[in-house]
Amino acid sequence: MIAKPSFIENLQLVWALVRRGLNEILRVPGASLPGVIAPTIFMLGTYSIFGKLALLPGFDTSDYLDWILPVGFVQAAAFTGAATGVNLARDIESGWFDRMLLAPAPRWVVLAGLVCSAGIRVLMPSSLLIVIGMSVGLRWPGATGLIISFVTAALLAAVMAFWSCGLAMKFRSQDAAPLMQSSGFMLMQLTAVYAPIALLAPWLQTIARVNPFTYVLDAVRQSYISTISWQDTWPGIVAMVGMLVASAWFAVWRIRKMNTA
């Protein structure tokens, strides 16, 4: 028998689980490719179709690319988080996850492994987005802007991973995949994706104002359309922390329930 693992040992385990999660990208690149390029395709497509939208009054920028590219980070996070949940559902169905549950390792470590791998995986679509964005004429958002973008993508991927993994543990089946994928999609549609909040229909404005994605997106967007200010940053931080706490609570609750069902 082995003594209770130390904190360092737990971190080693988180890394081991992250490493396994990354296999999906490193060892079957073909399968993960769509998720990596999708946000970039969305950005290019939307820019090509609605490029002239920025000429409307109410946009803080004259280049629609500045407006739409930050959406890609949110989208990348939503895709990656949902994919993490779908993979977990698959692992629950196949019995792989039983091995995790049978280990004496604390439950938070198992969850952290899943969620951190989402946070790391999201860096791939995010990097592609920025590189292609720059090559089609994106204005350099500054180092701080870039850090905010990547940190936001990673944390939001963690939020969506917590949520999707919680759903996977609740339904124990890949049948829950559409639910995982659509939750991020819906939150994205109900915010100021294509145009500033002031230009949205009143009902959508109301929803967008309570949608935490709005504030997160604003925080990322500021460095692309204007300059970074505390006033545009703190609501994003509050929204992010709130979502992290809520989604983590949901996932912890579900993983505890896993054994007691």
Add this chain to the structure above:
Amino acid sequence: MTPVIEVEQLVREFKSPSGGSMQAVAGVDLAVNEGEVYGFLGPNGAGKTTLVRMLVTLLRPSSGTARVAGFDIVNEPGSVRSAIGVTLQEAALDPLMTGFELLQLQATLHGLRKGAASAKADELLERVDLVRAKDARLGTYSGGMTRRLDLAMSLIHEPKVLFLDEPTTGLDPISRKVLWDEVRALNHEGTTVFLTTQYLEEADALADRVGIIADGKLVAEDTPENLKADIGAARLEVTINDPASHAKAREILGGHGRLLKPRSGVSFFLQLPPGDTQLAPYVIELDQAGVTVDRVDLVEPSLDDVFLLKTGHHLDADAADAAPTPVP
């Protein structure tokens, strides 16, 4: 002897597809002593996996209690997990990982540090004879190799108690033999083994004691020898090809003892009175009544007979055909 596994009135209910509820495990009591190999024998759907999943803390009992290695499965699941090794019936391995990586991950999951984890992984690969395949992805492993790796994973933290849920189902005879030898070796080193199986020969060959489960209930429990001895007398298999004589034969044979359900291809299966080992008188009596006997065999008791006696069914068609060994 202190029991390492103690199960009291354990029940697990599931919702049945028809809407009601069914008891997959319907009030099982059992105790497994330290150093024992306990064979849990039952057909498909008997409740073996459900019982194992409860004992290894993956499933909560609907009622009843159980202690494993001295810990309560519901209130002290963490301590139970540290003490046990588990090979589940349906637990996929990650096809993208290599055997070595998987053992390393398992070691890390059980709190071994990096260096120790690698050393342990190598040691176990040696033990289950997978050294040459250690860097191959699991997607390329055969069924037997997968089971051996799975067994190795369950040994990573040198557990006191090992749960094996149908470890050899679907394996060819050679792979099965390799696994049996490994289980014996582990038991020899002091590991208590709780093993489920649908194979009579497996329970007979490996288990110190056998519990027979049918429809969620333990219907018999003892050493294989005692169980078979309980059947006592030998049984007679009589084959009569002419269906017209069956009624007459049934009347005659039924007058001598209990008629059991025969295996396929055999007309009658008669439990002989204790001490009776002569088949000639039966053949003569049938012959005198004008019944032509095409084949007659005296069979020694097997675990299938125990199962048949307790439940009224053969364990399964395959096993039943393989089980009785005709006495020359």
